[in-house]
Amino acid sequence: MKRSDAIAYFVEDGLVPFIESHGYLFSSPPSELTEIVTRNLFASRGLSHLESEWDCPTVNTEWKNGTDLYIEDKQHYSNKIDLKEWETFWNVWGSWRDVSLDSFRGSDRRLDIEHFVWGQLDLRISEQSYLLDEILNDEEEAQEYNQKHPNKRNEDIYLREAEGWGGYRK
Numbered sequence: 001m002k003r004s005d006a007i008a009y010f011v012e013d014g015l016v017p018f019i020e021s022h023g024y025l026f027s028s029p030p031s032e033l034t035e036i037v038t039r040n041l042f043a044s045r046g047l048s049h050l051e052s053e054w055d056c057p058t059v060n061t062e063w064k065n066g067t068d069l070y071i072e073d074k075q076h077y078s079n080k081i082d083l084k085e086w087e088t089f090w091n092v093w094g095s096w097r098d099v100s101l102d103s104f105r106g107s108d109r110r111l112d113i114e115h116f117v118w119g120q121l122d123l124r125i126s127e128q129s130y131l132l133d134e135i136l137n138d139e140e141e142a143q144e145y146n147q148k149h150p151n152k153r154n155e156d157i158y159l160r161e162a163e164g165w166g167g168y169r170k
Contacts, residue, residue: 006096007041008034014093019117022081023131027059027122037116041098041109049108049115058119073123076132086114 001009012030015037019026026033036056044052090099090110099113100106123129 003097004038007038007098010093010096011037014089015113015117018089018093019081019121022085023127024077024081024121024123025126026120028120033120036120037113040112040116044109044112045098046105047108048105049111052108052112054112054116056116056119060119060121060123072132072136073129074118076128076135077118077121080128086110 011034016026016030016033028036036054040052040054040056043055094100094106094110097103098106099109
């Protein structure tokens with residue numbers, strides 16, 4: 001298989017479905033992502049992850065303002081697609097030369113790709129963003145309830161909604 005075909009196969013049949021299966025959507029079509037990955041893999045060959053600078057526009061710009069929402073979004077993403085998930089992904093898709101652990105700088109290219117993904121997500125339309133909003137709203141409701149009822153300690157909104165143990169943890 002030609003290298004360009006391998007990268008296209010990796011992005012379109014591996015990376016994109018992997019990210020989408022975790023509730024995130026890319027803002028660019030797979031063909032654009034393939035072009036960016038191909039160009040930057042070539043440009044960063046021989047460099048460590050810290051030395052490589054991928055030349056691509058960051059689409060996920062909402063996070064750049066450093067707000068708490070960014071921190072929550074990034075933490076949620078990192079919890080949803082953690083090191084174990086990436087390891088599982090790489091066990092299936094990491095056997096080609098550029099990202100193979102047997103290749104020089106293969107682990108660096110893996111890190112480059114993992115880092116690249118976050119900047120290419122469209123958080124506004126991703127399912128995980130909606131789930132995070134629900135989680136954060138539930139926490140806000142619990143805080144409001146606890147402020148209105150200061151004598152009720154250890155209130156758990158999930159238990160209260162389920163009417164288990166009167167909303168208290170044991």
